[in-house]
Amino acid sequence: MKYIFLWDIVSKWWRRVIERLLPKYIEKYQPDFVIANSENMSHWKWANPKHLDEMQKIWIDYFTWWDHSFDTKTAIEEFESSSWKTSKRQLRCLNYPKWTVWKWYFIIEDKILLISLMWNAFMKHNLSCPIATLEELFEKLRKERWKEYFDNLEIFVDFHAETTSEKKALWYFLDWIATWVVWSHTHIQTNDTQILKNWTWYITDLWMNWAMESVLWVKTEIIIEMMKTKIPQKFEREEEWKLEFNWVFMESKNWKCEKIELIREII
Numbered sequence: 001m002k003y004i005f006l007w008d009i010v011s012k013w014w015r016r017v018i019e020r021l022l023p024k025y026i027e028k029y030q031p032d033f034v035i036a037n038s039e040n041m042s043h044w045k046w047a048n049p050k051h052l053d054e055m056q057k058i059w060i061d062y063f064t065w066w067d068h069s070f071d072t073k074t075a076i077e078e079f080e081s082s083s084w085k086t087s088k089r090q091l092r093c094l095n096y097p098k099w100t101v102w103k104w105y106f107i108i109e110d111k112i113l114l115i116s117l118m119w120n121a122f123m124k125h126n127l128s129c130p131i132a133t134l135e136e137l138f139e140k141l142r143k144e145r146w147k148e149y150f151d152n153l154e155i156f157v158d159f160h161a162e163t164t165s166e167k168k169a170l171w172y173f174l175d176w177i178a179t180w181v182v183w184s185h186t187h188i189q190t191n192d193t194q195i196l197k198n199w200t201w202y203i204t205d206l207w208m209n210w211a212m213e214s215v216l217w218v219k220t221e222i223i224i225e226m227m228k229t230k231i232p233q234k235f236e237r238e239e240e241w242k243l244e245f246n247w248v249f250m251e252s253k254n255w256k257c258e259k260i261e262l263i264r265e266i267i
Contacts, residue, residue, distance in 0.1 A: 001112065001154055002029060004263075006247040007037035007064075007184050007206060010217050010237075015041065015051060017243055017267070019058050025263065026059060029249050035114070037158065037184070038063040038090070049082040052090060062106065063090040064116040064158045093118050093160070095133040105137060113141075113153045119161035119170070130159075131173055138177075154179040154255045161185055167204050175200045179252050182206060187216055189246060189262070199256035206248060212266065214238035243267050 004025060009018055026034070036055065041047035052063060092102045093116050106114040115137070117130045142150050155178040161167050162185055174181050176198035190204040215223040218235045226233045244266050251259040 001033070001252050002031040003156070003180070003250045003252075004029060004031045004034045004247055005036070005158075005180075005182055005206075005250065006034075007158075008040055008187075009036060009038060009055070010040045011042070013237060013239060014243075015054060017245065018055065018060075021245060021265065021267075022058055022060075025247065025249075031249070033061045033108070033112070034059055035062045035064065035156070035158070036060045037065070039065055047090075056089065061089065062108075062114060064114075065090065065092050091116050093127065094137065095128040095130050097128075107141075107153070111154060113155045114158075115155065116158045117160070117170075119159070119163070119166040121166055122162040123160075130170060134174075152255060154252055156180045156182070158182050159184070164204055171196070171200075171202045179255050179257050180250055182248070193260060193262065195257050195260070201250065201257035201260055203248075206246065211238040211241045212244045213241035 006018075009015060022034070038047035038052060038055070041055070042051045047063065055063070088103060088106055090102065091106060091114060092100065092104055094104050095117055096104065106112075108114060115134070117133070118125065118127055119130060120126055138150070155174075157170075157174060157178050157180065159167070159170065159181060171181055175196040178200050181200060181202045184206050186205045188205060193201070193203040195201050211217055214220060214237075217237050219238045222233045222236060225231075245264065247263040249259075249261040249263060250257065
């Protein structure tokens with residue numbers, strides 16, 4: 001199986017860049033699936049259905065959510081009144097409370113188990129322990145009709161966390177269980193990508209897609225002024241500098257990771 005994964009599609013500006021660049025990477029890598037995170041897709045906020053429709057049309061197959069999910073009441077209302085309410089294309093974090101709405105894992109074509117998770121340290125939510133939540137899910141799937149498939153499923157874990165210690169702990173827990181463990185949130189790509197001894201691929205952080213001369217897309221002078229004075233500022237997106245485009249291509253066989261390639265383009 002071949003995958004392209006990208007995260008943090010920030011607002012209209014970056015949606016247009018994705019529309020422009022994604023086709024050539026699909027042509028080059030011929031992925032079976034393209035997976036993206038969508039938590040900042042609409043005006044630096046949780047994605048709305050209209051923008052998910054746009055991204056799906058250019059062949060992003062599945063969308064994951066993280067700590068900005070459910071940030072706005074209007075977005076929740078829009079989801080409730082759209083086809084995305086029951087869609088098997090967008091995925092909330094597995095370790096939200098069980099009564100939280102929307103899908104919490106996907107099994108795709110009887111081949112792939114797609115999961116999104118968050119750890120808790122320095123995050124605004126206090127969710128259930130990801131390790132315990134994963135163990136509960138795996139037990140559930142083995143007992144149900146997926147028992148005959150489970151040991152051969154490719155497990156793709158999209159994980160959002162702040163601390164390296166949490167990331168490392170889950171990394172080793174999932175070695176031999178998961179094919180991919182993809183981390184994010186700290187917005188700086190780490191130089192530790194590797195395939196573990198039991199064929200699980202790992203990276204501590206993937207980076208993001210953004211304007212190079214900015215502070216997480218915000219104009220630098222605004223953030224400097226806010227840090228200096230401690231007075232909140234209105235954020236303005238940087239649009240005049242070069243854009244940095246960061247994705248990852250992954251290839252597997254018989255649930256084992258065989259190839260990874262970090263994709264970086266500056267335009």
